[in-house]
Amino acid sequence: MNKLNSSFYLQPTLKIAQELLGKFLIHNIGKKRIVGRIIETEAYVGLKDKASHASRGRTPRTEIMFGPAGQAYVYLIYGMYYCFNVVTGRKDYPAAVLIRAIQPITVGEDIYPRLQTPTNGPGKVCRYLKIDKKLNGIDLTGNVLWMEDRGIAVKKSQIGRAKRIGVDYSGEYKNKLWRFYTK
DNA sequence: AGATTGATCCAT
């Protein structure tokens, strides 16, 4: 097993957002585990990024984004869905990578609830992986929820780049090509 | 295109 460690999470946010493509996201629940391969991410970078929750400063919700890299930031959106992010950036610099889509994995000891086709939205990622607010702030180098490199790299030529989804209100930042996906 | 749903945040 090659679990992503703190030196991975200390890299620049935009680099992490790309590097996470092809990595595996794993949630241990008791003796079972749910696994997905990451296929789409979005980066949220710094106080000036109007699309980021952190752009209005520190609040109880966004405090976690100002913390050290390598923790989970899980929030409820539209009253119904959870979104899972990895906190990046040094302490006091708010940044995170949202996991937008995964390919469910169904081999070995990994369990696989129903869904076989790739998820196509962050709410579905959390529903599949059974991630909710209880996991907010959890250390991603621990043994409950983590990411690992299983040696299946995504070639640079296979990485697509696009504007982020659902952030039309964010002025010049809405045009940043901070969404990454595998073609 | 509209309904859903409730936490969050800012302005009263």
Added chain:
DNA sequence: TGGATCAATCTG
């Protein structure tokens, strides 16, 4: 304290 807003999803 009230109400607009929201990094989404499903249904029609």
